[in-house]
Amino acid sequence: xxxxxxxxxxxxxxxxxxxxxxxxxxxxxxxxxxxxxxxxxxxxxxxxxxxxxxxxxxxxxxxxxxxxxxxxxxxxxxxxxxxxxxxxxxxxxxxxxxxxxxxxxxxxxxxxxxxxxxxxxxxxxxxxxxxxxxxxxxxxxxxxxxxxxxxxxxxxxxxxxxxxxxxxxxxxxxxxxxxxxxxxxxxxxxxxxxxxxxxxxxxxxxxxxxxxxxxxxxxxxxxxxxxxxxxxxxxxxxxxxxxxxxxxxxxxxxxxxxxxxxxxxxxxxxxxxxxxxxxxxxxxxxxxxxxxxxxxxxxxxxxxxxxxxxxxxxxxxxxxxxxxxxxxxxxxxxxxxxxxxxxxxxxxxxxxxxxxxxxxxxxxxxxx
Amino acid sequence: xxxxxxxxxxxxxxxxxxxxxxxxxxxxxxxxxxxxxxxxxxxxxxxxxxxxxxxxxxxxxxxxxxxxxxxxxxxxxxxxxxxxxxxxxxxxxxxxxxxxxxxxxxxxxxxxxxxxxxxxxxxxxxxxxxxxxxxxxxxxxxxxxxxxxxxxxxxxxxxxxxxxxxxxxxxxxxxxxxxxxxxxxxxxxxxxxxxxxxxxxxxxxxxxxxxxxxxxxxxxxxxxxxxxxxxxxxxxxxxxxxxxxxxxxxxxxxxxxxxxxxxxxxxxxxxxxxxxxxxxxxxxxxxxxxx
Amino acid sequence: xxxxxxxxxxxxxxxxxxxxxxxxxxxxxxxxxxxxxxxxxxxxxxxxxxxxxxxxxxxxxxxxxxxxxxxxxxxxxxxxxxxxxxxxxxxxxxxxxxxxxxxxxxxxxxxxxxxxxxxxxxxxxxxxxxxxxxxxxxxxxxxxxxxxxxxxxxxxxxxxxxxxxxxxxxxxxxxxxxxxxxxxxxxxxxxxxxxxxxxxxxxxxxxxxxxxxxxxxxxxxxxxxxxxxxxxxxxxxxxxxxxxxxxxxxxxxxxxxxxxxxxxxxxxxx
Numbered sequence: 053x054x055x056x057x058x059x060x061x062x063x064x065x066x067x068x069x070x071x072x073x074x075x076x077x078x079x080x081x082x083x084x085x086x087x088x089x090x091x092x093x094x095x096x097x098x099x100x101x102x103x104x105x106x107x108x109x110x111x112x113x114x115x116x117x118x119x120x121x122x123x124x125x126x127x128x129x130x131x132x133x134x135x136x137x138x139x140x141x142x143x144x145x146x147x148x149x150x151x152x153x154x155x156x157x158x159x160x161x162x163x164x165x166x167x168x169x170x171x172x173x174x175x176x177x178x179x180x181x182x183x184x185x186x187x188x189x190x191x192x193x194x195x196x197x198x199x200x201x202x203x204x205x206x207x208x209x210x211x212x213x214x215x216x217x218x219x220x221x222x223x224x225x226x227x228x229x230x231x232x233x234x235x236x237x238x239x240x241x242x243x244x245x246x247x248x249x250x251x252x253x254x255x256x257x258x259x260x261x262x263x264x265x266x267x268x269x270x271x272x273x274x275x276x277x278x279x280x281x282x283x284x285x286x287x288x289x290x291x292x293x294x295x296x297x298x299x300x301x302x303x304x305x306x307x308x309x310x311x312x313x314x315x316x317x318x319x320x321x322x323x324x325x326x327x328x329x330x331x332x333x334x335x336x337x338x339x340x341x342x343x344x345x346x347x348x349x350x351x352x353x354x355x356x357x358x359x360x361x362x363x364x365x366x367x368x369x370x371x372x373x374x375x376x377x378x379x380x381x382x383x384x385x386x387x388x389x390x391x392x393x394x395x396x397x398x399x400x401x402x403x404x405x406x407x408x409x410x411x412x413x414x415x416x417x418x419x420x
Numbered sequence: 421x422x423x424x425x426x427x428x429x430x431x432x433x434x435x436x437x438x439x440x441x442x443x444x445x446x447x448x449x450x451x452x453x454x455x456x457x458x459x460x461x462x463x464x465x466x467x468x469x470x471x472x473x474x475x476x477x478x479x480x481x482x483x484x485x486x487x488x489x490x491x492x493x494x495x496x497x498x499x500x501x502x503x504x505x506x507x508x509x510x511x512x513x514x515x516x517x518x519x520x521x522x523x524x525x526x527x528x529x530x531x532x533x534x535x536x537x538x539x540x541x542x543x544x545x546x547x548x549x550x551x552x553x554x555x556x557x558x559x560x561x562x563x564x565x566x567x568x569x570x571x572x573x574x575x576x577x578x579x580x581x582x583x584x585x586x587x588x589x590x591x592x593x594x595x596x597x598x599x600x601x602x603x604x605x606x607x608x609x610x611x612x613x614x615x616x617x618x619x620x621x622x623x624x625x626x627x628x629x630x631x632x633x634x635x636x637x638x639x640x641x642x643x644x645x646x647x648x649x650x651x652x653x654x655x656x657x658x659x660x661x662x663x664x665x666x667x668x669x670x671x672x673x674x675x676x677x678x679x680x681x682x683x684x685x686x687x688x689x690x691x692x693x694x695x696x697x698x699x700x701x702x703x704x705x706x707x708x709x710x711x
Numbered sequence: 712x713x714x715x716x717x718x719x720x721x722x723x724x725x726x727x728x729x730x731x732x733x734x735x736x737x738x739x740x741x742x743x744x745x746x747x748x749x750x751x752x753x754x755x756x757x758x759x760x761x762x763x764x765x766x767x768x769x770x771x772x773x774x775x776x777x778x779x780x781x782x783x784x785x786x787x788x789x790x791x792x793x794x795x796x797x798x799x800x801x802x803x804x805x806x807x808x809x810x811x812x813x814x815x816x817x818x819x820x821x822x823x824x825x826x827x828x829x830x831x832x833x834x835x836x837x838x839x840x841x842x843x844x845x846x847x848x849x850x851x852x853x854x855x856x857x858x859x860x861x862x863x864x865x866x867x868x869x870x871x872x873x874x875x876x877x878x879x880x881x882x883x884x885x886x887x888x889x890x891x892x893x894x895x896x897x898x899x900x901x902x903x904x905x906x907x908x909x910x911x912x913x914x915x916x917x918x919x920x921x922x923x924x925x926x927x928x929x930x931x932x933x934x935x936x937x938x939x940x941x942x943x944x945x946x947x948x949x950x951x952x953x954x955x956x957x958x959x960x961x962x963x964x965x966x967x968x969x970x971x972x973x974x975x976x977x978x979x980x981x
Contacts, residue, residue: 104879129423130882143880147898156894157884204884214883423887428809430888435803438796438863439815441856446822449833456832466836513726526971527730530737532978533967534960535917537939541956542736544942545743545756545949553739553756560755591733592978599979640824648826651919655939672828677924682832689828700824708817 053115054211054244055080056101062109063096070096072268074110078261083238083245085259087252088291092265094248098214101246102137103130114212136205137214140221142197144189150176151185154203161208168207175203178237195226202234206241213238213245219254231258252292256280264288281407286416289341289409295373298347298383300340301413306330313340313410317379321356323405326420333412333419341409347385348402349374349393357400362393376401450693457686464680475687485688487663488671494578495585495646495667503586504638507593508631512623514594515601525598528591536588536651543584544656547571571657574664581653581665588652589645593638600634601627636703643699647692668692737960744768744954751950767954771941775958777930778937781847782916785933789854790911796855797862797907802896804863805870806878807888816867822860831924838925845927853925854915861914862907865977869903870896906977909970913963934959 056078063071071093078084086094099105101112103120106127112120114135119128145153151172158168176182179199189197198218205213219227219234235258238245249255255262256276263273264287272279272288283289289297302313302320311322311329320340322329350357360378374385374393378401385401393399410420457475461467479485510528514521531539546553547570555567571577604627612622650669653659659670666674668688676685739756744767746760754760772779804816834853838844843852873896881891922933932940941955967974 099879102879102883104882127424129427130879131885131887132423133883135883137880137883139876139880141874141876143874143876145877145895145898156881156886160885160890201880204880208884427888431803431807431809434799434889434892438800438859441796442819442822442859445830445834445853445856446825446860447818449830450825452833453829510729513722513729516722518722518726522971524726524730525975526968527733529971529975530964530967531733533913533963535919535935535963537919537935537942538917538956538960541938541942541952542740545739545953546736548949551752551756551949553735556755557757587732587736590729595975595979644824644826648828650828655919655942669826669828673831673920676832686829686832689826689831692826693829696824696826700821704817704821708813 053080055115056212056244056246057113058097058101058110059113060110061097061100061107061112063093063100063105064108069268071100074265074268074270076263076270076273078244078246081242081244083235083247083258083260085255085262086246086248086265087250087255087259087262088265088271090250091267093268094250094265095216097265098137098216098246098248101212102135102214103128103133134208134210135212135214136208136210138198138201138205138216138218140217142194142201142218142221144192144197144200146189149186149188150181150192150200153189153200154185154207157204157208171207171209172203175206178206178240179203194221194223195230198222198230202237211244213243215245215247217249218247219249220251227254234258253294256292262292264291266291282418283409284418286339286341286411286418289411289418293343295344295384295386297341297343297409298381299411300342300381300383302338302340304330304333304336304338304410313338315340315358315379315381318358320358320403322410322420323408326410329410329419337413338419339411339413341411342403343407344373344384344386346404346407347383348404349376349385349387350400350402351392351397353400354402357402360399360401362395362397362399364395365393453686453693454690456683457690459683461683461686462681466682471683475684476691478684479687479691484663484666484671488666488668491578491665492646492667495582495649496643498579499582499585499646500639500642502582503589503593503642504635506586506590507638508597510590510594511597511601514598525591525595528594530591531588532592534588537655539584539588540652540655543580543587544571546584547580571665572661574661577657577661577665581656584656585649585652589642593642596638596641597631597634600631604630640700640703644696647696647699740953740956740960743950744957746950748948748950767948767950768957771951771955771958774941775934775937775955778932778934779958781932782934784847785850785854786912786915788851789858789915790908792855793858793862793911794904794907796859797864798866798897798900798903799892800859800863801866801868801870801903802892804867806873806875806891806896819860819863823864827920831920834921835924844925846931847926849925850921850933853921854911854918858911858914861910865907865910866900866903869906870900873899902973902976905970906973909966909973910977912966913974916963 058077059075061071061074062069074093074097086097088094096105100107100120107120107122109122111118114133118124118126119133120126145156148156154172154175155168158171172185173182176185179202181196181199181203184192184196189200201218219230222230231254247258259276261273261275262279264271264279266287272284279288279292283292286299290299300315302315305312305314307319311326312319313322353359358378360376360383362374363377363382364375366373366375371386371388374387376383376385376399383401408420409418411418458470458472459467460469460471460474514525518524549555549569549572552570554570558564558566568576571580608626609622612626617625648669649667650673653665653667653670654673657665659666659674669692672685672688672692675681675688735757742759743751743756745763745765746754747762747764747766750760750762800819804812835844838849843849877895878891881895886894917935918933919935919939922936926932926936938955938959942952
């Protein structure tokens with residue numbers, strides 16, 4: 053059973069906490085992505101799991117085994133943790149051949165030579181780098197090196213795979229292809245994988261579940277769909293999805309018993325599901341969130357619609373991103389037909405009722 | 421055994437011989453030397469009677485000490501800025517996209533390859549009053565009035581030494597500054613050029629200020645050299661004529677191994693150590709404080 | 712043909728001038744070493760000999776034969792230990808940091824600035840006590856240890872250029888401290904070893920004070936001490952002195968000329 057459980061992980065550098073009180077659980081054979089902006093602590097978390105970094109608080113369990121816990125004085129050295137790791141720069145040793153690189157972890161464990169050969173060949177076959185086995189890494193491309201790094205990780209048949217932004221150094225086209233290949237590989241090998249990236253698109257396309265981190269904390273963990281449709285706080289809502297969710301600051305009030313958000317230049321009526329909102333919460337400063345694809349742009353005025361001016365229309369192919377100004381807010385809406393809109397037009401924006409979010413401005417938590 | 425502990429022990433084991441020997445030969449020796457300076461040891465048989473700071477007091481009343489100190493000061497005040505200046509000039513010249521830069525660099529560095537005894541032999545020949553290179557050349561070039569007794573003249577021997585030492589270290593100083601100049605991002609220079617700055621202005625306003633680390637490194641290295649110099653002056657003329665070229669390192673050697681006054685010589689060397697530490701410790705603490 | 716700009720001309724004139732100044736004493740030395748005693752008096756110190764002779768070189772070589780061998784022994788034995796120790800210390804300081812390793816690093820680097828004068832008396836005492844004083848063994852031991860701080864600094868600086876991910880990858884793969892050193896660091900250490908060794912060769916070969924203080928008797932002298940004696944005893948025989956100086960200068964000059972780029976890497980880093 054290759055599950056991973058982290059409880060209350062804390063890692064400090066001097067006075068600042070890179071990771072604070074982080075708890076998450078990874079299931080056996082699951083592909084979990086740790087995603088967040090630079091400095092959010094995702095690499096520190098990965099390094100803590102690998103044992104490259106000594107944690108200051110919390111516990112790390114591999115299945116039933118406690119591998120790290122400062123309170124109990126336990127900290128298994130990385131050499132003994134039996135995880136495999138792929139680094140951002142791949143760390144391919146230049147003085148060994150590709151075969152040598154991949155055989156290295158087995159040689160250290162004094163595995164029989166024939167076994168080593170067999171395992172390396174099998175991994176190389178799977179990764180389609182068999183012809184490279186006797187070459188030196190110096191002349192090889194980024195994509196090839198990445199596969200060598202994967203191969204080196206695979207030969208030990210580890211249960212847990214750690215990957216630190218392994219696609220960041222590949223060019224865009226290769227990256228898309230590599231994403232698919234990597235996911236396929238993980239399924240085939242049946243290993244548990246923890247994948248770190250700052251790219252939320254990568255997270256969304258690859259993760260079985262995603263853990264969004266920010267400033268050393270876990271913001272939310274869930275499936276891509278959960279994070280996309282039900283973000284629990286403002287950060288996750290704004291981080292996941294591109295173009296990002298539109299955020300409108302306003303005041304929550306009750307008008308004739310109905311909850312509305314005062315956006316300054318107009319009042320927006322919240323949908324029926326928000327009926328109890330004004331009674332449930334004391335918060336008055338809120339943020340109204342709606343994703344660009346849920347903003348409907350019409351030339352005719354509609355009920356509960358906001359008046360806006362088109363600033364700029366960005367054609368992205370089959371769709372266009374329409375940049376709008378409503379009151380003092382800048383919004384983006386996604387549309388499929390473009391011909392009828394141009395900069396300066398006055399339009400009306402309505403929001404899909406089912407897809408509207410409300411966040412508490414101070415705490416960031418989702419209220420709706 | 422706990423694997424973490426095992427790794428710690430391995431690390432300790434492989435570094436222990438090196439650390440122990442360094443600790444002994446540098447730090448224990450320094451302490452031992454300090455201890456000796458507090459004794460009255462004179463002559464072949466070591467004596468460990470402690471006499472407090474008597475040797476240091478005697479030192480400060482010793483005219484030879486003050487002559488040596490004064491000469492050392494002269495060395496520091498003229499040699500250190502001199503070699504830094506020449507090095508800086510060489511570096512700026514070499515930075516000009518010169519054809520054959522590698523050849524010039526190698527040539528300028530050659531004097532640094534030489535042992536001080538070789539340098540002493542070479543410059544004894546250069547400075548020889550009757551048949552030496554300098555005087556003969558000056559004569560032949562019609563500049564005979566510039567001839568001098570050079571290192572046999574007690575009034576100018578230190579200056580002759582300083583020139584010879586600058587000759588020896590100029591190339592080394594040059595590569596320190598050249599490395600410094602080359603580490604300045606090309607985009608800084610390019611931006612200044614686009615802004616219309618002349619080469620002179622670029623060097624003065626952009627390059628020089630960013631060479632502070634090189635200046636500091638060079639300063640430390642050459643200061644410490646000036647304090648501990650011995651080889652060159654000793655082989656050149658044993659610190660002569662008379663005592664005119666004695667510096668602290670020379671006097672220390674003479675007192676210790678010439679006159680067998682070991683405790684006294686130890687006191688000399690502690691002064692040299694102290695002066696070196698005053699220069700080096702602030703530098704090192706600043707460099708490594710960040711880590 | 713384009714007339715080169717005035718400033719470029721001045722540049723090359725200045726460069727040439729400095730080159731002449733750098734080489735003048737050496738040129739004078741070479742030229743004088745090849746002259747007979749008569750020619751030394753008759754010609755200027757910079758004109759080449761009309762009738763070059765190898766006699767001074769041969770004669771001085773005869774005098775310096777044993778010291779040259781002594782210095783070779785010192786260089787060979789000294790670089791081995793100091794480079795090896797230096798490489799291990801450099802590895803630990805660069806890749807295997809622990810609490811207090813920075814302090815230890817500072818203490819090691821500080822050794823580079825400790826003047827030899829404070830070590831003279833204790834060293835003589837120590838060598839006497841172990842019975843090595845006066846012979847080559849004392850110097851062998853000395854150079855082995857004294858070279859270590861500089862080598863440690865060179866190795867640390869060059870090891871810092873190896874990405875930490877190499878070490879981390881090896882750790883995750885199961886390699887312990889010593890295995891990482893043996894299988895990852897050492898194979899990547901060719902250049903650091905060359906740089907450290909060349910610097911050590913220069914320092915040991917050129918050293919004078921320790922040879923002066925710790926060896927006794929003609930058979931035990933390193934070449935620098937022997938040559939300095941040569942200078943002292945044959946004051947007027949300039950061609951002989953220059954020839955002797957040339958023998959001492961030759962090995963390091965050759966290193967600086969043909970392996971200069973490695974030497975500069977070592978010095979620019981310090």
